[in-house]
Amino acid sequence: MKRILITGASSGIGQQLALDYAADGWQVVAAGRDADKLAHALASINFEPCIFDMQEPAAIHKAVAELAPFDLVLLNAGNCEYIDDALHFDAELFARVINVNLVGTANCLPALLPRIKRGGRLAVVSSSVSFLPLPRSQAYGASKAGLDYLVRTLAIDLVPHQIAVSLIRPGFVDTPLTQKNDFAMPGQVTALKASAAIRQGLAKGKSEICFPFGLISTLRLLSWLPQGLWRRLAQRLVRSQP
Known part of the structure; x- marks a missing residue:
């Protein structure tokens, strides 16, 4: 039986992935900060809880120290907050998002990378936001752009250790997080469709998994525009919002 550890498994994409991998016959280790919330979210499956806060490296090491090795570690946990007034830049919000999405992910690596089997895989959920600079996304976009670079460099440096690496860049997925937008x-998709796209991409050994196709294709095309032209277009989009 293959083993997977998933962070952020108590809601959204992480919850759906845990449910689906369990249905596929995997042994699921579900990680989260709140044991009760995790138990409620995954009440329909058998899973092994792993409770830690990604901001506490020592707690991560302690929580995973006795766990059996994994075929797949999927780092999914994250948060999103927007900076609504760039002139009065909220540096505390910026640091908070960076610490959760980027530093929190990095905090997991020393404890979890040695627990991935040779021939196993590390997968990290980033975002399609890093294709383009988007309004109000200074903190969220910077955190995800940092994740992109981190994961792509790990993909190079983990080759001698026979650990494959996948970067996952979803578009909008219907989760409790995006419901606040x-x-x-x-191009918004359900968590069920997001899980299917991720699992299919990982099963094929893809180094980057981007979805949905229509939105990603549009973002790629727009990213080729001169920056000045994109800024003018983005400002028009902001003014057209209700």
């Missing part, structure tokens, strides 16, 4: 989310 107050703007249009083109």
Whole structure:
């Protein structure tokens, strides 16, 4: 039986992945900060809970120290907050998002990388936001751009250790996190579809998994525009929001 550890497994994409991998016959180790929330979210499956806060490296080491090795470690936990007034830049919000999404992920690596089997895989959930500079996304976008670079460099340096690496860059997925958004989310998919895309991509050994196709194709095309042209277009999009 293959073993997977998933962070952020108590809601959203992480919860759906845990449910689906268990249904596929994997042994699921579900990681989260709140044992009760985790138990409620995954009440329908058998799983091994792993409770830690990604901001506490010592707690991560302690929580995983006795766990059996993994075929796949999927670092999914993250948060999103927006900077609404760039002129009065919220540095505390910026640091908070960076610490959760980027530093929190990095905190997991020393404890979890040695527990991945040779021939296993590390997968990290980033975001399609890093294709383009988007309004209000200074903190969230910077955290995800940092993750992209981190994961791509790990993909090079972990080759001698026979650990494959996958970068996952979803578009808008219907989760409790995105339900807080107050703007249009083109191409939004369900957590069920997101899980299917991720699992299919990982099964094929893809180094980057980007979805949905239509949104990602549009973002790629827009990213080729001159920066000045994109800024003017982005400003028009902001003014057109209700």
